Amino acid sequence: MSSTPENKTITLHFKLTGGKPFVLEDVRSDITVAELKRLASQSEHCSIPAVQMKIFYKGKHLQDDDTLSTRKIVTGSTLLLIKGPKPANSDDVNMEVAQEASTSSSTIAAAATGAAPVPCQGGCGFFGNPDTNNYCSKCWKDLKEKEEKEKEEAEEKARLEAEKVDELVEASDDRPVQSDVNR
Numbered sequence: 001m002s003s004t005p006e007n008k009t010i011t012l013h014f015k016l017t018g019g020k021p022f023v024l025e026d027v028r029s030d031i032t033v034a035e036l037k038r039l040a041s042q043s044e045h046c047s048i049p050a051v052q053m054k055i056f057y058k059g060k061h062l063q064d065d066d067t068l069s070t071r072k073i074v075t076g077s078t079l080l081l082i083k084g085p086k087p088a089n090s091d092d093v094n095m096e097v098a099q100e101a102s103t104s105s106s107t108i109a110a111a112a113t114g115a116a117p118v119p120c121q122g123g124c125g126f127f128g129n130p131d132t133n134n135y136c137s138k139c140w141k142d143l144k145e146k147e148e149k150e151k152e153e154a155e156e157k158a159r160l161e162a163e164k165v166d167e168l169v170e171a172s173d174d175r176p177v178q179s180d181v182n183r
Helices: 033-041 093-112 137-172
Strands: 009-016 022-028 053-057 078-083
Touching: 022 033, 033 053
Parallel strands: 009 078
Antiparallel strands: 009 022, 053 078
16 A cells, blocks of 8 residues: 555644644645644544634644645644634524524613613712622722621621630639539
């Protein structure tokens, strides 16, 4: 069985932005970059979908219709994988319908919850956020810090009162104990 340059298999090393490097073995050198993206996305080490994947070799972006052999990618080469933006694919009507439905339902939900800007409950003059009970981020932070401080003070007060009770109990334990024999 002779191995020509067109059908030989190679081993490729991949580096991911924000992920661990991995290796693909027995990759045919005559496949396109699009096929390589599909293979890489099926690897257990890669979480980037093939449609969002951008592959770079020696600083050059590889196009989907390029083949590995024409780009002179050989065994042991290291390729960089980067997650690109989600494609705006007009062919996928179902995706557009789903996006329109989610957009219109979120718009309806926002209108139903009264998403109009409201003044901050802290009275600072900024606008509040419904997720933080209509406080702005600064007033919300101040409120949480105040609540935490009050909680710590209450815990300290309870600890001090418990110490007082313990001291009183210890002081009252100095009396001799009467035994049941003397009764």
